Amino acid sequence: MLRFRPALVYMFSCLRTAAPDSLQVGASQSAWPAFARGIRLVRSQAAGWHGVLQHVAKAGCFSNGKSEMNIFYVVAGTGGRFLCDASIRDSNLVAGLRGAGHRVAVLPVYLPFDDDGIEEASCGENEIYAGATGVWIAQRFPWFGRIPPVMRRPLDSPRILRWAAARCVPLSQRPTVEMTLEMLKGEEGIHGRTIADMARRVSLLGRPDAVVLSASLLLGLAGPLRKTLKAPVGCFFHDELRWIQGMPEEVQSRVLDMLARRSSEADFLIAPSAGEAELVSKRLRTGEQRIHVVRPGIRTEGFAPEPVAVRPPTVGYAARMSDGSGLGVLVEAFARLKRQRPLLRTLRLRVTGGALDEDSDFLEGLAARLSETGMAGDVEKHDDFSRRGRLDFLHGLSAFSVPCPSGLAWNMTAMEAMAAGIPVVEPENGGAAELVRESGGGLVYDPSDIEQYTEALRRVLEDVEGARQMGLAGRKHVLANCAVERAAAELATVCEKASACLRPQRA
Template sequence: MKIAYITPGSGGTFYCQNCYRDDELLTSLLRLGHDVLKIPMYLPSNMGGTGGIQKSPVFYGAINVYLREKLPFYRQAPGWMEKIFDSQTLLQIAAKKSGSTRASGLEDMTMSMLQGEKGHQAEELEHLVRHLRDEVKPDVIHLSNALLLGLARRLKQETSATIVCSLQDENEWVDLMEEDYQQRVWDLMARRGEDVDLFITSSRYYADRCRETLRIPAEKLDIIPGGINCQGYEPSPLPFDPPAVGYMCRMSEYFGLGILFEAWMRLRKESRFRDVKLHLTGGYTGDDKKFVNGLLRRAEEENMHNDIRIWKDFSKPQRIQFLKSLTLLSVPVPEGEAFGAYQYEALAAGVPVVQPNVGCYPEFIEATSGGVLFEPNTPERLAEEMAVLLDDPDRVRGMAAAGRKVVLERF
């Protein structure tokens, strides 16, 4: 079967969970004998780990898409100019700019993209349609998230492919928009979703949320739990002298880094935990830099900065090494997530997780026995839960072994 997988790129500036999940999925499909083509949109996808998968040029290059939306006269720009702005070098530079990977300020462009053939990027859509129809000729076209639903109608009209769409944390983009736009975007996604043959998501939590929000008929929505290629992950020695708590996600206030940081500082104020280390990885965007620097300044003021280690390289080999340095991992996203790739990676490395009782986390911990839940999602409660676990190494080791076994066998 020939599968064309259309996915937004992050440019490789931070640990993009959806990029990681996409790469794992495509690698698995390739091993099963399918012909897989990865089609990046907006920015290059640089998470790595896609050996053997065919790659196309970037479509809907972020710079050209932005200029078409903001400058009406640019919609008539010559092709040579568009090619310059679609160059790998310029797109990598764009990825490092905060605005290219955040929703705030891009509300109109998001609406335009979802309008597909009626939007300001209709020319880019036809370019993609011709490429898939005339050159690729896929059996399946898989959209990696619902924010790409503006593509579905024309792709369905012009190809004989089955249209599949993954649902994965679209709310993380929409929730950051101006409030006046949020419901309009959900409504537009719901209408454009009528052109899709099948939706899939990885958790009951997100299936229930999207079934209602996007008005998806039950027969068009399947739950397929996430998975991971466990090759290379070795059990962490789970250090306790001293212990280390870790965070592996985009280093952002939105994803709960501030909650973990405050919890770690509270933990350190207890004499028996004064040596606990804080290890961080996942990268960040320009928008996050001020927030991250603020945390580091606070740690320095409290004379705790020497016990924070930031792993700047978050490629898969380095993530594996990072996880081997941890005793516990926590990514306390305030509203929870649909997938949480860091949970799978942590348990593959035998590192228990400490997560808030929101989103997909209860399902994952129930299925694996590889961690604990806490509520409410506050630094105080997280600090209390980590203290209980750090006082009980045998329990931590038991959860690590149980969770790793389940992930290796089932995910």
């Protein structure tokens, strides 16, 4: 019994120090997640004083009683193999919410979350829910999904999941599409037992004021989490609809129908731009009044204070290095400028962002093409695409562009480039084009016209003074209007309103 004493003291101190208001329905209930973790410590039979004190500090049991939101943030991990725009958005928002005094528990599903340098804190982050390995096996062999979840949990270890991420099936292949559809079915699909187990495990962390899903393709979790936690659940829309558009027609309609059905179960929907909100409303046949526009923000510290003229001129690209993200388009424009413009014979290209196995053939073909034209030596690749690595990457760029043909719902790395005073060239069908037009921090172009894109790059690269003015305008606008504190405050407001609407139903 003595070995359990530290954990028992911790558990009951959490209850004793909880303010009465924190136990009311709809409040943050900060003591209860800590109490649940105390039970886990007792069960582990390994609860020393050091471990207990660590949990006390993280739980904030001895808080000053300030009003704050308690948010569960469910993120789809990528395993850190490539630069994911949504992951940058999520890590920034988590940092912003925590900086404002809100409690945020990051709950990764599928694969470990690339936290992009945010400080580890809060409960749940050492666990992976609905691990990709187990979900994939259950998709191939449905009988596996009927095995008790506790027996499948060893497959969710970060080491196994990172190994699996390195050997993942291409996102465009039918098995991945079918798995997405089954996960959207929620408890009605073959992964229903896994989803129910996740909801049960998450409930041990206490009752949040709101649950935020990082992607609309996680909406199969909305109903079970809402029912179990008795909290409002909402989700972000980012680039999922563009990915769905690339599916075969018959599968595309099934996924969209299921997504529309599940979105009706969510308490709030979030889009990064007005254009994306309109697209979501149109494709899912839902009213725009249900969709909140919360523009992503960035952490503004660490960017160079003043842009400088760069020689030789250098264009930067920071995104997954794939054909779908537009790297091939950029290389084509890069080659044309070097051949046709005397002032740009020394032009260089700098790329970062990682890739998946399915991108190998494309990248090998691109490398062979550059070698044949004698331009391979003018391209440099950076392997570090963490936030610190991206700050180093941006230093010394003359222009920045991610010419994704389908347009990105938003482009976090373009926003970071603007914060560094670098002019950007973005497709007019992307969400970041709104930011470019407002700020004057770059140029937009028709993504179907390679000539127009090449000309836009030429203007930025050859007109050094004009590019400097664009860079200054973009930097001023982003630093003044796009800090993550603003985005976090808007998200907290959305969550607070949703929680207030649900509160009478809880009573």
